[in-house]
Amino acid sequence: MTLPKILCIGAQKAGTSWLHENLSDNPCVWTTPFKELHFFDHKFLPENRSWTPWHVKSSVRKAKKLVDSNDQDYLSYLDSLTEAPMLNGNWYKRVFSRCSPDRIGIDITPEYCGIPAEGIEFVKKFLGADVRIIYIIRSPIQRALSQIAMNISRHKPDLKSLDDWIREASKPEVFERGDYFSHVQRWDAQMDAKSILYLPFGDIARDPLDFLRRIETFADIQKGKYPKATKVVFKGTRVDFPDSVISFLQEKLHKQSRFIEERFGSSFSKNT
Secondary structure, rough: OOOOOEEEEOOOOOOOHHHHHHHHOOOOEEEOOOOOOHHHHHHEEEEEEEHHHHHHHHHHHHHHHHOOOHHHHHHHHHHHOOOOOOOOOHHHHHHHHHOOOOOOEEOOOHHHOOOHHHHHHHHHHHOOOEEEEEEOOHHHHHHHHHHHHHHHHOOOOOOOOOOHHHHHHOOOOOOOOOOOOOHHHHHHHHHHHHEEEEEEEEEHOOOOHHHHHHHHHHHHHOOOOOOOOOOOOOOOOOOOOOOOHHHHHHHOOOOHHEEEEHOOOHHHHHHO
């Protein structure tokens, strides 16, 4: 059993599904049977505990559909991930029990970006001081719009008035999951520069193979071939947002946009 050496902590709606899909094609990397394990946020974000077990069970059901019905050993392994107790340390080790020592394990869970300082300290103790963190930064406005569009497609709210739109755009998770000002500074405070890699989301479209090569170099992964690098893995729902909603988000997220430019520079900021 080998615990992961890489965590991709977000951001949500910033290419993490694309990253999971592509790193699965590198034989030197072991990706989990499903994206988003939620181990660390379940432990340190109590508000997530109402839905994280459901997420795991739902993800296991989907993963089983992709497995040959004759592979009873692997199906049993997947079933074991839904057995109580879930989402504790032993459960997390069981997830990675299939990761051999000659491969590098990775856990891609965007919710991790929001764990508190004591959670980050626990990450380092539990996974070891040499753990590598990847954080993909997407434009605060575009990230929020993408998340709102996803919420609309899932919950089908009745958006008849501007107040309805603003209410949908004002949900706490829209701002919390894109709170770079708090999250980046919290991770910066506990991780040295060699242990955390920030990447602008726009570089995925600009040069996807170079994006993956930078991750390989950072995490000491052997070069792989990525046949799906230029493919869209998860196509979001198209929503025509009223101009007033975009203006609302621009005002609310101005602090986040300014922080990204000040922390990472204008060139990085333009590519988010």
